[in-house]
Amino acid sequence: MTEQTTIKGHRGIGESVTGIALVAEDNFSARYDLDRVNGVFSRPAHALFGENYVGRILVLNTAKGGVATSWMLREMKSRGMAPAALLLNISNPIMAQGAAFAGLCFMDRFDGDITSFVRTGDRVAVDPEAGRVTVMR
Amino acid sequence: MKLTKYEESMIAGDFGYPRQQALQQQIEVGRFFDAADxxxxxxxxxxxxxxxLGEAGVRYLEELAGYPRLERSVCVPTITDPRGIDLCRYRALKQNEEWALLEQRAISAFESFGILMTNTCINYQIFQAPVFGAHLAFGDTGSVIYANSVCGARSNFEGGPAALAAAFxxxxxxxxxxxxxxRRATHLFTVDYAxxxxxxxxxxxxxxxxxxxxxxxVPALTGITSTPTSDxxxxxxxxxxxxxxxxxxxxxxxxPEATDIGRVLSGGLLSLPGGRITAADIKNFYSEQGRHKGKVDVVVxxxxxxxxxxxxMIATLIRGRRVHRDTDFVIATAPEVKAGCDRMGITVALDEAGVIVLEGVCFYQMYAKETARANxxxxxxxxxxxxxxxxxxxxxxxxxATTEQCVDAAVAGKI
Structure with a gap:
């Protein structure tokens, strides 16, 4: 029987989605960490190095680095090579601006550590308007 | 968010679609961060x-460029960060025509908005440096942190779409x-290192x-004993x-906000996280970032x-020497600086030493992965x-490596 648990966060951006989670305690930048052509993490030092992120509910700690991600999320989405949603413990403006521009489902500021609450492989429903993430396992 | 009558008109589309969609994006971001107005x-x-930008980003720009001039023109002075390709030197770097074409399409769109193509991340060293207290929408993170910290201006990181929205x-x-x-410090670091x-x-x-x-x-530093240069x-x-x-x-x-450090510390001196930074910390960082020894393919x-x-400084350091035949030495600068270097004989000195001088680009923003493979x-x-x-x-x-070690590595072809 499937068990559901829910965590609240700040009101987010984009439409509701459901998908399979890819989780790490590491941080995130599309420029620094991704091979955007092949849809995998390409930075050797990243906890998700070699993992395919396309269509996943990507769950990481915080945003890092520069501003390029704000263009890149839309470009990735246009080629069907974006994650289904991005969940961070805490965002910087770049991720929020990029999500708004791309129409990507995005949330942060949860009632607990989102990288502990969600595990890789969990089925996850994200409702950014309600500020709610539900894990089904 | 509280909107003025002018902003309500803009969101209603009274000033055209480019401004309307820009304000919609900004409202979404403003709500996300609980902005009052x-x-x-x-x-x-x-x-x-x-x-x-990719093809998707350029198509977005071209769509906006299709609107009447009155609707698509930026309403505050807007300048650009480095481009994705140096149109004068891309063939020498084995970069492809497709990227050059994409670049030309983006430039045409930006120019149609009335944007000034400065193509630099060091705008604060070349053009109007921001003044204390000025509210800005700056893009490149290095440009934002310099404007905020050294000039005392006020900006968030505004990624490309957000900065363009602010321009509209x-x-x-x-x-x-x-x-x-x-803007008050949350961390305090005592620097025991020069x-x-x-x-x-x-x-x-x-x-x-x-x-x-x-x-x-926000980190605050004490212990810096000499006045640093702009660079x-x-x-x-x-x-x-x-x-x-x-x-x-x-x-x-x-x-400028820390002429009296006590004024910027949140909650008092002793309560802030941070700690001492010593020469050992810096040495460890160099070790971590410099494990490779031997042949060097490119110095940047x-x-x-x-x-x-x-x-x-680079022209002076390399004078009388040449870049090793199996190594490339690439420098990126702003077009205005390059023009000055041309006039003052610096470019000639660098050319004679075999240095590749690029203008209007920055190395990591110019298809660095594909360019690495090609070269x-x-x-x-x-x-x-x-x-x-x-x-x-x-x-x-x-x-x-230090600047001098970089030049030596370019000449020796190894480190």
Whole structure:
């Protein structure tokens, strides 16, 4: 029987989605960490190095680095090579601006550590308007 | 968010679609960060290299360029960050025609908006430096952190789409570093180390950036005993922003909001996290970023682009020597600096030594991964802690070295 648990966060951006989670305690930048052509993490030092992120509910700690991600999320989405949603413990403006521009489902500021609450492989429903993430396992 | 009558008209579409969709994006971001309202801004710095834009981003620009001039023109002075390709030198770097075409399409769209194609991340060293208290929408993180910290201006990181939106609306959501309450230091570092070379300043920024660790944290430094130069603070800030996503720092007795350090400390001196930074911390950072020994494929000085004084320094260091035949030495600077170098004989000196001088680009923003493959570059030496950080995701093996060591490595072909 499937068990559901829910965590609240700040009101987010984009439409509701459901998908399979890819989780790490590491941080995130599309420029620094991704091979955007092949849809995998390409930075050797990243906890998700070699993992395919396309269509996943990507769950990481915080945003890092520069501003390029704000263009890149839309470009990735246009080629069907974006994650289904991005969940961070805490965002910087770049991720929020990029999500708004791309129409990507995005949330942060949860009632607990989102990288502990969600595990890789969990089925996850994200409702950014309600500020709610539900894990089904 | 509270909107003025003017903003309500804009969101209703009275001033055309480009401004309407821009304000819609800004409202979404403003709500996300609980902004009460908008603040008018006086200048925009737009990051929009074509590697980041991609076909989708360029198509978006071209769609906006199709609207009447009155509707598509920016309403505050707007300048650009480095481009994705140097249209004069891309063939020499084995970069392809497709990228050049994409670049030309993006430039045409930007020019149709009335944007000034300055193509630089060191705008604060070349054009109107921001004044204390000015509200801005700056893009490149190095440009934001310098404007906030050294000039005392007020900007968040405004990524390309957000900066373009600000250019169309003349305002930005009032949250983050537009608010005085968020500009107080959250971390205090006592620096027991005297950085000298630009790479040392970058290493210091990287170490503090990692320990500060969030966009919403502000480090303050004490213990800096000499007044840094603009180039030193440029490298320090760029690394701090790169390793910590940090947009503001204070240095006791140096930066304008910290002429009295007590004024910027939140909650008192003893309660702040941070700690001492020693020479050992910097040495460890160099060791971590410099494991490769042996042949060097490419030496890169960029990120941020070089100032006129840096260009002059490199020309002086390499005078009478030549770049090794099996190594490339690439420098990126701003078009205005390049013109100055042409006039003052610096470019000729660099050309004679075999240095490739690029203008209007920055190394990591110009298809670095594909360019590496085309030129068989793997091992890269740089004095930029920021570049060393970014380029690891592009299949390079980077080494951080002092400026003099970089020039020596380019000549010797090894490190």
């Amino acid at each position: 908008f603040v008018e801004i006086s200048q925009v710095h737009l990051m929009a290299d074509t590697e980041s 609306t003349g305002r930005a959501p009032r949250y983050g570093y537009h608010l005085g309450k968020n 950085p000298g070379d630009l790479a040392d300043w970058g290493a210091l920024g990287a170490v503090i950036g990692r320990r500060t660790g969030s966009y919403w944290n 030193q603070l440029k490298h320090f800030g760029a690394a701090l922003a790169s390793y910590g996503s940090v947009p503001l720092f204070h240095i006791d007795g140096v930066t 000085l960029a990120a941020p682009q070089l100032s006129l004084l840096e260009m002059h 068989r570059w793997k091992t890269l030496v740089s004095n930029s802690a920021k570049l060393v950080n970014i380029i690891q995701g592009y299949d390079y093996v980077p080494v951080l």
